[in-house]
Amino acid sequence: MNRRGSGCLKDGPGVIGRNCRRVDGIAKVKGSAFFAADRKIDGMLLARVLRSRVPHAVLNKIDARSALEVPGVVAVYTASDIPGENRVGIIVKDEPVLVDDRIRRVGDALALVVAESEEALAAALPAIKVWYEELPGIFSPAQAMAGGAPAIHGQGNIQSVTRIVKGDADSALKEARVVISRRYTTQMVEHAYLEPEAGLAAVEDGQVTIWASTQNPHYDRREVARVLGIGQNRVRVVQAPTGGGFGGKLDISVQCLLGLAAWKSGRPVRMVYSREESMEFSPKRHPCVIDYTSACDGDGRLLAVKVKIVGDTGAYASYGPATLKRAAVHASGPYQVPNVFIEAYCVYTNNPTAGAMRGFGVPQVAFAHESQMDLLAGALGLDPFTIRLRNCFQPGSATATGQRLIQSVGIGQTIEQARAGAVQLGVLGGKR
Amino acid sequence: MLQPFNYHQPSSMEEALSLMATLPGPKKVLAGGTDLVPALRRGELSPAHVVSLKQLAEMREIKIKEGRVHIGALVTFSQLAEFRPFRGPHNLLAEAALQVGGPQIRSQGTIGGNIVNASPAGDLLPPLVALEAEVRLCRAGGERVLPLDEFLKGLGRTCIEQEEILTEAVFPVLPGQAASSFVKLGRRNSLAISRISMAAILVPGATGIIEEARLALGAVAPKPVRVPRAEALLKGRRPDPSLLEEAVTAVAETVAATLGDRPSAPYKKVAVRGVAREALIKAAPQFGCKL
Amino acid sequence: MKPFRFTATINGRPVDLPVNPHRRLLDVIRDDLGLTGTKEGCGEGECGACTVLLNGRPVNACLVLAPEAAGCEITTIEGVAPEGGLHPIQEAFLEAGAVQCGYCTPGMILAAKALLDKDLSPTDQAIKTAVSGNLCRCTGYIKIIEAVRLAAAKLSGEGDAV
Structure with a gap:
């Protein structure tokens, strides 16, 4: 097997069909790639966030006077220190940088401590006094959608609804040979990128520069500018080498807090999350409850699907509306279905925020539509490959949303090859 | 970051024991540190003194x-x-x-x-x-x-x-003809905490019968448990697949009784059979052979 | 709490500095010595990103109190490459495409080095065991195993035979 790269230019120009070395490869194998937590600037301060231990509460007061007396502590910032807008979010601006009114989940940022040393931070955090009035929490979308449930964000807990309607699914169900209805539930998943979130910010000549572990520097820049109330031309975000993201570093983590700390203190500030903090604070894969009804004729050809997807986006929307939209668009799978009725709800709860993670809602629905295909095949005594091949997209097929697929429709070929491979490996009989 | 403590690195056992006798306040002995250091980091332990055994080469x-x-x-x-x-x-x-x-x-x-x-x-x-x-x-x-x-x-x-x-x-020391094995079931092969484990020692006699059997299970009770019923059942008999199944059943029954209605019981009661089977066959391959 | 005199050899150079005994070897390496190639992924000994060699054996620097490493020979990723070049293991990681985000890479390379320093013709199982204490979340394990195999061949002078 020849996998060895010889460098792109050795055998002439161009990179197609050649093994290429990563541009950052040498630094990474030597340990000289500077990730955000590896950076240091003289006179740099360190920062850490005081986070909520309760999932739902009205925040009354924060008293940081004792924390400020801890030797080495430079400042403690709270919501009132934010010069610009205290709400961020890629789609909906609903998440405070530092809580000003209501705590909506465990892990919400309440105060930011800036100090000369880790020791000072460790001593200061427990010295901050917080007064709050705990509210009953909502921990499932069903609870959140029920009549009379308290609204986590003011206007009801359903953040967004996506509906896809094609043909007449209800009528088609009546004519079907086999109808199968099941509920599928999927769990929350943490990305657990190996590098916890980290960043470093410095202010020079009225411009703030932030080096961060991020997947989204342009968005970060816009948010930092809004939060600081300054023009985007005065904010520079540099993506440091990023130790994995998988969608989880598309949202704001340390960027706005560091921007605030550097802006207010005038000194460089670094913040590095512990693994625990990363796990607690970072967005997750949306847990979903999927009610799925599939109907097919006697040959196993799909006639209709009816799908209701409820995704728990937790305390803040993050990428939730887009994730649930994507789940809806893909809910009928890589199959031609003439009649479709799909509804996807993105719902607020007091759970950890869910956001982007590899596949954006599609893995959740894939679990459901593929399980359904197996059940339909079983009901008709068909081989699981056969039923898929009978239904899968071909060039010229139309998707549930009406997109006409003209080329590069490889699903049928893929299924055939997977079957051949499985037979070859001896993990499958040769039957069709 | 770890909470500060006083660190001692005695150079002899006498010194170490005298420190343990005289140091005031909570103290912890430090050996390899793979459990102690994370516990200190998480603040689960906050000893005033840590006594390192690093220098006690013996x-x-x-x-x-x-x-x-x-x-x-x-x-x-x-x-x-x-x-x-x-x-x-x-x-x-x-x-x-x-x-x-x-x-x-x-x-x-x-x-x-x-x-x-x-x-x-x-x-x-x-x-x-x-x-x-x-x-x-x-x-x-x-x-x-x-x-x-x-x-x-x-x-x-x-x-x-x-x-x-x-x-x-x-x-x-075990007799020269003894054989032993250890099988662990974790959620993955590495860096996994044992869900169930079993250690087996079999001492064969001259005629191929099992003269002595000792079985100990881990992670099914607050501490390891021996399985006297299965041990007695094996004693004096020749290892073969049917004896294996008898022994496995005895182990599984012991585990069921030990676990009671703990949440993990339904899983462990079944899984332990595989662990026991594997451990016994590793210690005596005849358990796995059809005669 | 009095500082402990930390003397050791790091990457072939003697170091002698006072450290507070509650600091971890990882903190001393990264903060006091500025050798930031050693990464902290979990602080619990689960991920292996902070792997360094202590007298030739791989350890998690996050689980070692600094004074416990006093008197030891310590190798970090910065001590692997010869001056101005790359170690064959580092070459192999690049050639096999075993580097993705790069955060696990230093630990993986040191875990591989601990193996290859003792065994130049490891079985695949030995390679897997050697890196079993290191997590890669980009899930490039196949290529990492290939890289270690390739490095073994390079080190035993069969660099082109793989």
């Missing part, structure tokens, strides 16, 4: 003398796994040591730490219980030797006193 040795194996408390998992004399009848110890954590943990973690930590899932504990090991506890001006089974009191609890240091584990 505790890093494995010795076999007068029919007994002495394993110093600072012997690491790697050392156990690589100790040649443990390739024979005592290979259950090497096998168990190789199943602990990953290579990094095995380089640092010690047998003494594994014992004193007293985790129900401690990987070396079932083999040591099956070996009928004793532990030596030293204090300034005295020592005591206790059977390991008596020393372990349950989840994270032992009968070590504040001023004592566990210096070694000792057990009688």
Whole structure:
């Protein structure tokens, strides 16, 4: 097997069909790639966030006077220190940088401590006094959608609804040979990128520069500018080498807090999350409850699907509306279905925020539509490959949303090859 | 970051024991640190003093003398796994040591730490219980030797006193014809905490019958449990597939009784059968052969 | 709490500095010595990103109190490459495409080095065991194993035979 790269230019120009070395490869194998937590600037301060231990509460007061007396502590910032807008979010601006009114989940940022040393931070955090009035929490979308449930964000807990309607699914169900209805539930998943979130910010000549572990520097820049109330031309975000993201570093983590700390203190500030903090604070894969009804004729050809997807986006929307939209668009799978009725709800709860993670809602629905295909095949005594091949997209097929697929429709070929491979490996009989 | 503490690195056992006797306030002995350091970081422990055994080289040795194996408390998992004399009848110890954590943990973690930590899932504990090991506890001006089974009191609890240091584990050498095995079931192969483990020692007699059987299970109770019913059933019989199934059933029944209605019971009651089957076949391949 | 005099050899150079005994070897390496190639992924000994060699054996620097490493020979990722070049293991990681986000890479390379320093013709199982204490969340394990195999061949002078 020849996998060895010889460098792109050795055998002439161009990179197609050649093994290429990563541009950052040498630094990474030597340990000289500077990730955000590896950076240091003289006179740099360190920062850490005081986070909520309760999932739902009205925040009354924060008293940081004792924390400020801890030797080495430079400042403690709270919501009132934010010069610009205290709400961020890629789609909906609903998440405070530092809580000003209501705590909506465990892990919400309440105060930011800036100090000369880790020791000072460790001593200061427990010295901050917080007064709050705990509210009953909502921990499932069903609870959140029920009549009379308290609204986590003011206007009801359903953040967004996506509906896809094609043909007449209800009528088609009546004519079907086999109808199968099941509920599928999927769990929350943490990305657990190996590098916890980290960043470093410095202010020079009225411009703030932030080096961060991020997947989204342009968005970060816009948010930092809004939060600081300054023009985007005065904010520079540099993506440091990023130790994995998988969608989880598309949202704001340390960027706005560091921007605030550097802006207010005038000194460089670094913040590095512990693994625990990363796990607690970072967005997750949306847990979903999927009610799925599939109907097919006697040959196993799909006639209709009816799908209701409820995704728990937790305390803040993050990428939730887009994730649930994507789940809806893909809910009928890589199959031609003439009649479709799909509804996807993105719902607020007091759970950890869910956001982007590899596949954006599609893995959740894939679990459901593929399980359904197996059940339909079983009901008709068909081989699981056969039923898929009978239904899968071909060039010229139309998707549930009406997109006409003209080329590069490889699903049928893929299924055939997977079957051949499985037979070859001896993990499958040769039957069709 | 860890909370500060006073650190001591005594250069002799006498000095270590005298520190343990005289230092005021809560203190912890530091061996490999693979459990202690994260506990300190998480703030689960906040001792005023940490007494490191680093310089006590005599505790890093494995010795076999007068029919007994002495394993110093600072012997690491790697050392156990690589100790040649443990390739024979005592290979259950090497096998168990190789199943602990990953290579990094095995380089640092010690047998003494594994014992004193007293985790129900401690990987070396079932083999040591099956070996009928004793532990030596030293204090300034005295020592005591206790059977390991008596020393372990349950989840994270032992009968070590504040001023004592566990210096070694000792057990009688197994007869040359004995065979042993250790099987662990974790959620993955590496860096996994034992869900169930089993250590087996079989001593065959001259005619191929099992003269003595010792079985110890881990992670099904607050401390390792022997399985007297299965041991008695095996004794005096010849290993074959039908005896295997009888023994496996006896083990599974013991586990069911031990676990009661704990949440893990439905899973472990079934899974233990596979663990027991594998451990017995590893110790005596005849269990797996159709005659 | 009085500082401990930390003397050791790091990457072949003697170091002698006072450290507070509650600091981890990882903190001393990264903060006091500025050798930031050693990464902290979990602080619990689960991920292996902080792997360094202590007298030739791989350890998690997050689980070692600094004074416990006093007197030892310590190798970090910065001590692997010869001056101005790359170690064959580092070459192999690049050639096999075993580097993705790069955060696990230093630990993986040191875990591989601990193996290859003792065994130049490891089985695949030995390679897997050697890196079993290191997590890669980009899930490039296949290529990492290929890289270690390739490095073994390079080191035993069969660099082109793989």
